[in-house]
Amino acid sequence: MPRARPGTSVPSVSSDPRARVSITINGELVEREVSIRMLLSDFLRHELRLTGTHVGCEHGVCGACTVLIDGKAGRSCLTLAVQASGHEVRTIESLAAEDGTLHPIQAAFQDCHALQCGYCTPGMIMNIVGMFESGEPLDLSDEGIRLALSGNLCRCTGYQNIVAAVRKAAESLPAG
Amino acid sequence: MSTRAFGSRIKRTVDPALLRGEGAFVDDIPLANPLHAAFVRSPYARAKIASIDVSAARAHPGVVAVYTGEDIGVLDREMPLLIPHPSMTDARTQRPLAKDDVYYVGQTVVMVVAVDRYTAEDAVALVEVDYDPLPVEVDIEAAVKPGAPLVHATHPGNVAAYFVQVSGKPDETIPQAEHVTKIKVKVERSTAAPMECRAVAAQFDAVTGELTVWDGTQAPISVRGGLASIFGLDEDKVRVIAPNVGGGFGQKVLLFYPDELLVPMAAMQLGRPVKYIEDRRENFIGSSQERTQVHEIELYAKKTGEVIALRDSFLHDTGAFIPYGIAVAQVASTSIAGPYRIPNIWVEFTAVYTPTVPVTPYRGCGRPQSCFAIERAMDQLAEELGLDRLEVRRRNLIRDDQFPWTREGLLFADGLRVSLDSGQYAKALEMVSDRLDIPGFTAHQGKALSEGRYLGLGLGFYVEGTGLGPYEGGHIKVHPITGKVYVNTGLTAQGQGHETVFGQIVADQLGVAVEDVILVEGDTRAFDWGVATFASRAAVVSGNAIYKTALIVRKQIIHAAANMLEASEDDIELRDGAAWIRGTDRHAPLAAIATATNPLRYAFNDAAKAATQFAPASRHDGPPLDEGQHPGLEATDYYSPACATWAYGVHAAILEVDPDLCSVKIHKYVCIHDCGNMINPTIVEGQVMGGIAQGIGGAMYERIEYDPEGNPLNANFVDFLIPYATEVPNVEVLHLETPSPLNPLGVKGVGEAGCIAVGAVIASGIEDALAPLGAGKFRQTPITPSMIHAALVAH
Ligand code: FES
Numbered sequence: 001m002p003r004a005r006p007g008t009s010v011p012s013v014s015s016d017p018r019a020r021v022s023i024t025i026n027g028e029l030v031e032r033e034v035s036i037r038m039l040l041s042d043f044l045r046h047e048l049r050l051t052g053t054h055v056g057c058e059h060g061v062c063g064a065c066t067v068l069i070d071g072k073a074g075r076s077c078l079t080l081a082v083q084a085s086g087h088e089v090r091t092i093e094s095l096a097a098e099d100g101t102l103h104p105i106q107a108a109f110q111d112c113h114a115l116q117c118g119y120c121t122p123g124m125i126m127n128i129v130g131m132f133e134s135g136e137p138l139d140l141s142d143e144g145i146r147l148a149l150s151g152n153l154c155r156c157t158g159y160q161n162i163v164a165a166v167r168k169a170a171e172s173l174p175a176g
Numbered sequence: 177m178s179t180r181a182f183g184s185r186i187k188r189t190v191d192p193a194l195l196r197g198e199g200a201f202v203d204d205i206p207l208a209n210p211l212h213a214a215f216v217r218s219p220y221a222r223a224k225i226a227s228i229d230v231s232a233a234r235a236h237p238g239v240v241a242v243y244t245g246e247d248i249g250v251l252d253r254e255m256p257l258l259i260p261h262p263s264m265t266d267a268r269t270q271r272p273l274a275k276d277d278v279y280y281v282g283q284t285v286v287m288v289v290a291v292d293r294y295t296a297e298d299a300v301a302l303v304e305v306d307y308d309p310l311p312v313e314v315d316i317e318a319a320v321k322p323g324a325p326l327v328h329a330t331h332p333g334n335v336a337a338y339f340v341q342v343s344g345k346p347d348e349t350i351p352q353a354e355h356v357t358k359i360k361v362k363v364e365r366s367t368a369a370p371m372e373c374r375a376v377a378a379q380f381d382a383v384t385g386e387l388t389v390w391d392g393t394q395a396p397i398s399v400r401g402g403l404a405s406i407f408g409l410d411e412d413k414v415r416v417i418a419p420n421v422g423g424g425f426g427q428k429v430l431l432f433y434p435d436e437l438l439v440p441m442a443a444m445q446l447g448r449p450v451k452y453i454e455d456r457r458e459n460f461i462g463s464s465q466e467r468t469q470v471h472e473i474e475l476y477a478k479k480t481g482e483v484i485a486l487r488d489s490f491l492h493d494t495g496a497f498i499p500y501g502i503a504v505a506q507v508a509s510t511s512i513a514g515p516y517r518i519p520n521i522w523v524e525f526t527a528v529y530t531p532t533v534p535v536t537p538y539r540g541c542g543r544p545q546s547c548f549a550i551e552r553a554m555d556q557l558a559e560e561l562g563l564d565r566l567e568v569r570r571r572n573l574i575r576d577d578q579f580p581w582t583r584e585g586l587l588f589a590d591g592l593r594v595s596l597d598s599g600q601y602a603k604a605l606e607m608v609s610d611r612l613d614i615p616g617f618t619a620h621q622g623k624a625l626s627e628g629r630y631l632g633l634g635l636g637f638y639v640e641g642t643g644l645g646p647y648e649g650g651h652i653k654v655h656p657i658t659g660k661v662y663v664n665t666g667l668t669a670q671g672q673g674h675e676t677v678f679g680q681i682v683a684d685q686l687g688v689a690v691e692d693v694i695l696v697e698g699d700t701r702a703f704d705w706g707v708a709t710f711a712s713r714a715a716v717v718s719g720n721a722i723y724k725t726a727l728i729v730r731k732q733i734i735h736a737a738a739n740m741l742e743a744s745e746d747d748i749e750l751r752d753g754a755a756w757i758r759g760t761d762r763h764a765p766l767a768a769i770a771t772a773t774n775p776l777r778y779a780f781n782d783a784a785k786a787a788t789q790f791a792p793a794s795r796h797d798g799p800p801l802d803e804g805q806h807p808g809l810e811a812t813d814y815y816s817p818a819c820a821t822w823a824y825g826v827h828a829a830i831l832e833v834d835p836d837l838c839s840v841k842i843h844k845y846v847c848i849h850d851c852g853n854m855i856n857p858t859i860v861e862g863q864v865m866g867g868i869a870q871g872i873g874g875a876m877y878e879r880i881e882y883d884p885e886g887n888p889l890n891a892n893f894v895d896f897l898i899p900y901a902t903e904v905p906n907v908e909v910l911h912l913e914t915p916s917p918l919n920p921l922g923v924k925g926v927g928e929a930g931c932i933a934v935g936a937v938i939a940s941g942i943e944d945a946l947a948p949l950g951a952g953k954f955r956q957t958p959i960t961p962s963m964i965h966a967a968l969v970a971h
Pocket residue numbers: 054055056057058059060061062063064065066075076077078
């Protein structure tokens with residue numbers, strides 16, 4: 001197998017036009033120059049190394065990439081980084097306490113075995129956080145919770161334990 | 177430990193990191209300035225490649241390399257056939273990059289490596305490939321007919337494999353039948369669709385000569401072996417790590433996907449880390465799928481309903497290549513008699529090449545298809561004989577006292593015999609009947625009907641050969657500084673909670689808390705020998721290997737502790753992370769014992785200081801280590817099963833069909849299942865519920881659609897329907913625990929169990945619900961609203 005020749009230099013950046021973005025991420029103002037077509041999901045994951053936000057489809061269907069944009073659940077795979085400029089973004093990394101203590105929704109997920117591979121989990125949780133923090137009353141019936149989760153795909157759990165986790169979290173969090 | 181960890185609902189130790197977003201999936205691994213790969217893929221199901229022009233792509237700014245089949249050296253070859261079998265002749269596997277011919281839409285033709293994925297995709301669009309399209313046939317029943325266009329000119333009739341298996345004396349028994357039931361069923365193609373697509377990243381260290389590959393695979397050790405052998409490297413110079421993996425369900429255990437070879441190659445050539453992160457469309461057109469089978473099954477019965485013989489002939493779609501051999505079809509054929517005695521079996525299959533994405537095992541691996549065939553046939557037999565559906569099953573189920581029930585003559589996918597080892601089949605059926613009040617259902621159904629509502633009862637019984645060999649191993653070491661217990665095995669997990677269940681097994685034997693057992697797997701550096709995570713085998717094969725290893729370490733601890741505490745070994749008990757002289761408070765912590773068993777100990781810490789106090793642990797006559805003795809508390813052992821252990825279960829549901837909307841609502845879904853002794857019931861239930869959700873997908877929603885030219889029509893999550901929370905019912909899971917007599921822990925596998933029976937349950941339920949409208953039979957899954965509509969108007 002031929003190996004790299006010493007001194008070969010390979011490029012490091014594309015020739016995409018770039019733009020400056022300033023986004024408040026998890027409470028901190030972040031300024032960067034990025035390709036104008038970079039997705040918010042890639043910006044979070046590759047530029048900032050906030051890899052807790054996952055991508056499952058990059059076409060807006062699975063919800064794995066869900067973050068809070070100005071407090072509302074949004075698809076970071078359908079948002080360009082430049083579109084998020086001037087806005088506030090919250091990701092899964094903002095939830096647990098400094099010492100790692102889980103947020104009540106995260107704790108409920110562990111208690112109820114609401115995750116298996118954990119790939120859908122951050123998006124699922126950010127969606128739920130958005131609901132709890134929305135100030136809207138929550139319908140905690142089975143159907144109500146399932147409807148609320150219906151923007152997030154999970155291929156592992158069969159959802160039943162996620163429904164239970166939402167209900168459990170609601171007990172410890174004042175809904176609305 | 178006063179309470180046993182084995183069997184307890186212990187919370188998963190892996191969860192907090194995943195919940196905080198600290199999981200490390202392949203694309204999360206920080207690499208220094210990585211390059212990104214993207215592929216030019218065939219837009220034709222079958223075509224000759226006339227020419228490839230990559231000049232514009234090469235010239236594109238930000239592009240680092242462009243590879244065609246001509247540029248990949250040793251990789252320009254057909255990839256390995258994993259499991260050869262005499263039923264196949266000249267089995268065809270694919271080349272990493274197509275040469276001369278393409279065989280399915282999505283096949284990789286050219287690889288582009290660029291500074292980022294955006295640029296790589298731009299350059300992919302600049303590659304010009306000239307194709308001469310060829311005629312195709314994607315329907316398996318048409319593909320085997322004379323004159324059908326061939327996928328491979330080498331294989332007339334598109335036959336990839338043909339195999340017959342016989343158990344008992346079907347030919348002699350069939351004439352004695354008093355009744356024959358014959359039906360034809362079809363299961364359509366689906367895909368595993370793990371939420372994380374496949375991903376590979378590689379880095380080559382020119383100083384050490386070491387190649388490191390992060391691969392979202394279910395089989396890192398096998399990937400390492402393959403890479404070393406294909407690239408001619410020493411196995412020790414190749415390290416394969418499967419970090420957190422976002423679901424696998426079988427799709428992530430094909431050796432090799434083109435990218436698994438090409439990405440390491442590029443990393444070695446270019447001197448920079450390279451990664452390929454598959455996108456969802458690529459997962460639909462480039463990663464394995466499964467399920468299409470057409471069965472024609474015949475039951476030969478007595479008037480009583482007792483089935484004395486079975487014949488099944490089926491077609492199995494293997495896609496454009498057959499890299500995994502006949503595994504899926506073989507599992508289907510050996511599972512065809514389900515939980516029933518049926519002593520005489522004749523089963524044949526033809527594996528058929530079609531110009532579509534290659535087929536390899538997807539959770540269930542042929543079992544959902546054979547379950548669908550036998551269960552639909554049992555329902556039909558009941559109807560024809562005027563028997564209750566449960567009664568006809570009762571009369572045929574293997575009785576508790578008949579285990580082990582061996583189907584002489586059938587060989588399972590591991591080449592070993594089919595012997596159903598233990599179970600309480602009749603009890604499972606009674607449990608489901610009680611739970612759903614099946615005897616009272618007819619009245620309930622009649623009442624609903626009088627109100628214009630169509631209720632149906634669905635039923636499906638399944639068996640599952642689990643825990644396939646050939647072996648797995650376990651390595652355990654007690655850490656001298658912390659006293660924590662490190663466990664290694666050759667597997668990797670995609671959400672099954674190995675760290676917790678293996679931790680439970682070890683915790684009981686060594687008297688430590690589950691959190692103090694640390695599992696390191698999915699890394700070839702952690703353990704050298706092993707097979708892979710598939711076929712519901714981890715708990716059975718690795719679980720027992722780790723258990724056997726724990727027994728050895730337990731002995732070592734007790735022996736050393738007895739020396740240190742100057743007590744008899746019989747008086748030592750292990751609990752709370754220490755060895756105690758029973759009934760006293762004299763004890764030695766595990767860390768001290770681990771330290772004391774190493775003749776070299778500097779007093780770095782309290783454990784070491786404490787260890788030196790125990791004079792009898794050190795000796796002053798002869799060498800500090802006896803012949804054959806090793807320092808520390810450490811052992812390795814293996815478990816190799818003699819044959820699969822068979823789990824089983826029965827599912828039933830009450831559902832309602834709205835004949836106007838042609839929609840189906842599941843009111844109640846009950847699953848009785850038995851996977852032997854359960855290590856962690858919560859994790860077992862999670863596996864079962866997740867499997868059922870996937871089964872619901874296959875039963876009602878998921879179908880990979882190809883047009884007649886072989887173009888996939890729904891290669892995205894908008895058009896390929898995976899159930900959301902709104903489509904999956906609440907499921908009640910009830911356990912039976914009949915220990916397996918085949919392994920020390922008495923466990924059976926459960927990973928695939930949930931999905932197997934669901935298609936049969938839904939089809940029989942819909943059929944039952946719509947019987948009053950004369951809608952006829954439902955013998956194909958998924959059952960879509962349009963199929964229900966067609967059935968209703970056909971009447
Ligand atoms: S990755 Fe954004 S919705 Fe799927």
